[in-house]
Amino acid sequence: MSKVICIIDDDPIYQFLINKIIDNSKGNHEVMFFKNGKEALDYFTLDIAKNLPDIILLDLEMPVMDGWDFLKEIDKLHIDDTAIYIVSSSISDEDKRRAKKFPKIKGHFSKPINSNKIQEITKKIE
Amino acid sequence: MSFKRNWTKLSKWFLTRPNTSGTLVFLLLLLFVFFLVKFRYNVAKENQHREMSNIINVVQQNFEQVLKNSYVTTLTLAMTVNDEGKPENFDRIAAQLVNSNPSIDAVQLVPNGVIQYVYPFEANEAAIGYDILNSPKVKQEALKSIETKLIYFAGPLKLKQGGMGVVGRLPVFMENKFWGFSAVIIRLETLIKVSGIESIDDSKYYFQFSKVNPTTRKEEFFLSNKTDFSDHYFQTVTIPDGDWKLYLIAREKNALIYQVFIFFFFGFLLSLLFALWVVSIMKKPAQLQKKVFQQAQKIHESETEFKTLFEQAPVGIAKVDSDNGDFITVNSEFCRIVGYPEEELTNSNFQKITHPDDLENNINCLHKLKDGSLHEFAMEKRYLHKSGRTVWVNVIVSKLWKSDGNVKCNIAIVEDITDKKRAEEELKQSFQLVSDQNKRLLNFSYIVSHNLRSHTSNIQTISDFLESAETKEERDEMIDLLKRVSDSLNETMSNLNEVVSIRTNINLSIEHLNLNEYIEKAKLILGQQILKKEALVQNLVSKTIVIDYNAAYLESILFNMISNAIRYSHNDRKPEIILSFDEETKSLKIQDNGIGIDLKKNGDKLFGMYKTFNNNPDSKGIGLFLVKNQVDAMGGKIRAESKLNEGTTFTIYFK
DSSP states (O other): OOOEEEEEOSOHHHHHHHHHHHHHTTSOOEEEEESSHHHHHHHHHHOHHHHOOSEEEEOSOOSSSOHHHHHHHHHTTTOOSOEEEEEESOOOHHHHHHHHTOTTEEEEEESOOOHHHHHHHHHHTO | OHHHHHHHHHHHHHHTOHHHHHHHHHHHHHHHHHHHHHHHHHHHHHHHHHHHHHHHHHHHHHHHHHHHHHHHHHHHHHHTBOTTSOBSSHHHHHHHHHHHOTTOOEEEEEETTBOOEEESHHHHGGGTTOBSTTOHHHHHHHHHHHHHTSOEEEEEEEOTTSSEEEEEEEEEEETTEEEEEEEEEEEHHHHHHHHTGGGSOTTTEEEEEEEEOTTTOOEEEOSSSOSOOTTSOEEEEEETTTTEEEEEEESSTTHHHHHHHHHHHHHHHHHHHHHHHHHHHHHHHHHHHHHHHHHHHHHHHHHHHHHHHHHHOSSEEEEEETTTOBEEEEOHHHHHHHTOOHHHHHTSBHHHHBOHHHHHHHHHHHHHHHHTSOSEEEEEEEEEOTTSOEEEEEEEEEEEEOTTSOEEEEEEEEEEOHHHHHHHHHHHHHHHHHHHHHHHHHHHHHHHHHHHHHHHHHHHHHHHHHHHOOSHHHHHHHHHHHHHHHHHHHHHHHHHHHHHHHHHOOSOOOEEEEHHHHHHHHHHHTHHHHHHHTOEEEEOSOTTOEEEEOHHHHHHHHHHHHHHHHHTOOTTSOOEEEEEEETTTTEEEEEEOSOOOOHHHHGGGTTSTTOOOSOOTTOOSOHHHHHHHHHHHTTOEEEEEEETTTEEEEEEEOO
């Protein structure tokens, strides 16, 4: 079952690499990229019904609108069908604690991420 | 006044010396008794004297009466002698004379000194024929009466007819020639009886009767009473007709002295008792006086102690009127704390020296104290020292109850805590400093870990792909990616290195730098960008402004601030940047008309590392982070004001 996976991250190398990993995971998933939270949000709100992805892999440190601010904004949209995962280079406990305050967050991964993890995530929401 | 004072002094003197006063009272009373006794003695003596005189006079009169009678009798008897020298009717007349005169026991006629006629004859027969003039015992006295031609009483002597008696002889002359004697014989018992000697009260007095013996010239006593009475009181009269002496003698030797002595003794005893009574009475007030004095001494001592305690207390103490806050009493420590002398404080109130920011709270507490909702309160407050500086104190205020239950005053105990407060403030500042540093350190470590990890995770992924790469194309693609990661990592490392160098630079060289010149230098370096954006950079800083700063930091700060202002310019207008200096606050203002920053949203991230707020590809989020670190390192601060789409103003305080 192919999914729509949304990557929100400002690192172009990561974007390239994650795209390759999802390709290799043979799920035939559709991938979209945003450089920061604001760009993603702007796109979602253009047409909430159509544009929302199944899975969001969210980075925390980004310019313009970071992961936390994005979470605050997406909360206001009341969407239930999208699973949000944090994928950050941060390994700090503080960030993990903070993430727990958002019930929408399904999981928290530290980079690097590999195809196994992508399969794990996509299987969970089937 | 002075009399009264002297009197009080005197009475106090006596009241405090009961023994002395008692002795004085005793002596005074004794003196009084002495005079009284002396007076009484005189009166008694006078009385005795008068009484004895009366008695002795009566006896004397009786004697004289007897002698007169005798004289008359002898004279009458002499009349019986006729011209021839012969007595006529002797017996008859003699009988008449003797019988009519109880005091006379017998009569005689003694012609030529020889007793020839006697009456009563029977009792006196033995005397007949006795030649008086030739008897040596009686001759002298007989001759004396012839010589004086007066009646003379001889004796008392031993009578020829027995017993003792006196003989009164009247010499009779016929034609100037001695004829003989006409004599009366009075027995001693009779004489004593008629004289009344026996009728006196012999408990007090007794008589003695004496005559100097004409032969022996010795005084002879004729009464059976004691003859040695020289140490007794006595009175005496002389009867010349017989050369007799009558004594009236007080029977008791010292009767008067004895009487007076008893009187004196009782007086002495009474004086002594009275004096003792006075002493015992006076000792009570004296004891009370002593107690009062001791109590007063104690009160004085405790007052002195309290005064010393109040004055030398190591805390400030002030008694304050609870109605208007006037100072009533203050101690020296309180004066020292607030710096005012006592006279100035007691003419003032606490409101005047309390810091205006603390006054309201202070007055509220005092109201609560007054209406009873607080019994006492403690607060930290500030006083304004006379010198103008602020003094921090810890003050405890409570009501000062009076014994009648009213409250007129409050008592405030004041402790100077200025040093403590200062230390607290310093501690707070250093805590702030440390927590700021700690925050920066955490932030930095986060930055380090995050920025390095983002690269290492990419490297890890790439190496995974490299391992599993099947074609050369795939491998080359990965190696190319690896190069990009490496460049990026290199840049991150150099940025971090710069930050670390700022933070570890403790001994920075400080120089006098002309601010205007350094701005011009930065403008020169940024010339290309300024030209490209057609920016207007106005340097309004006076050419005379010199600041003490590290040259490299100043260059970096100016470069970053101006280049930021140009970079984030608004698309609708040409960038205008104004740099001005405020000499008062020693601050540089950099004002632009750029896109602005939403400070509400991003204020806390503004000076963070790798924080960017727009999609400008040149944004690295490192410039402001470095500026902030450099300004901090020089002990200054940086502030930002901004409005979205209008512009941003940064202010850098050099110190």
